[in-house]
Amino acid sequence: MLNLIHKELYSRHLLITDFTEEDQQKLMNARILVIGVGGLGSPVLSYLAAAGIGNIGIVDYDKVSLSNLQRQMIYNRSDINKAKADIAAKRIRELNPDCFVEKYKREWNIDNATEILEKYEVLIDCSDNITCRITSDIISKSQGKPFVYGAVDGWEGQVSVFNYGNCGSYREAMNIQEKKPEKMNPVGVVGAVPGVAGSIMAAEVIKIILSKGVVLAGQMLHFSLHVNSWQVLSL
Numbered sequence: 001m002l003n004l005i006h007k008e009l010y011s012r013h014l015l016i017t018d019f020t021e022e023d024q025q026k027l028m029n030a031r032i033l034v035i036g037v038g039g040l041g042s043p044v045l046s047y048l049a050a051a052g053i054g055n056i057g058i059v060d061y062d063k064v065s066l067s068n069l070q071r072q073m074i075y076n077r078s079d080i081n082k083a084k085a086d087i088a089a090k091r092i093r094e095l096n097p098d099c100f101v102e103k104y105k106r107e108w109n110i111d112n113a114t115e116i117l118e119k120y121e122v123l124i125d126c127s128d129n130i131t132c133r134i135t136s137d138i139i140s141k142s143q144g145k146p147f148v149y150g151a152v153d154g155w156e157g158q159v160s161v162f163n164y165g166n167c168g169s170y171r172e173a174m175n176i177q178e179k180k181p182e183k184m185n186p187v188g189v190v191g192a193v194p195g196v197a198g199s200i201m202a203a204e205v206i207k208i209i210l211s212k213g214v215v216l217a218g219q220m221l222h223f224s225l226h227v228n229s230w231q232v233l234s235l
Contacts, residue, residue: 043198155226157197
């Protein structure tokens, strides 16, 4: 059961009608893996750590650059040229000292992904390229673990969940035949867009862990903040 500190810390969760102490304990026992700590990864990590997720793995070998700060709110100027995984882990522990963080400062690829994911129950891909997403799709499907997906471009974003329940894979939904396509070039994005998409991704993870609500499995949520449109498309 929760101690007094946890009851106060997560009191707003516990005020939700169907949210119990047992549900909060499930979050505290959960093990999630986040691929990429950039525009999407920043809000995903922040909201999941604040929600009480007890074990978080971070895969990222990049360093903080000045251009990141426009949308990657977990960093500041003093972090430039430092490893993103190191800074993100530090910020998570500051936010939630109860959260155990494991860092994997390496490229996410088919050679190391199997071993890394074995420790976790949900994979959240916050990368910005198809190669990483295909790796996530292959490994999550092979291990029978949900793959929470997000992507952004300009004013638009999309979120979905693959390899969960009876829903299909990322490759099937996107009709991707190649296993190792070339990496995509960087795209322009309004900083608030990955904040919105990342928040939705975090909510999907919480629903999956708690088995509550309607998960975006077999569906794609697409939104445009430019014209204030929201669509849920069947895959």
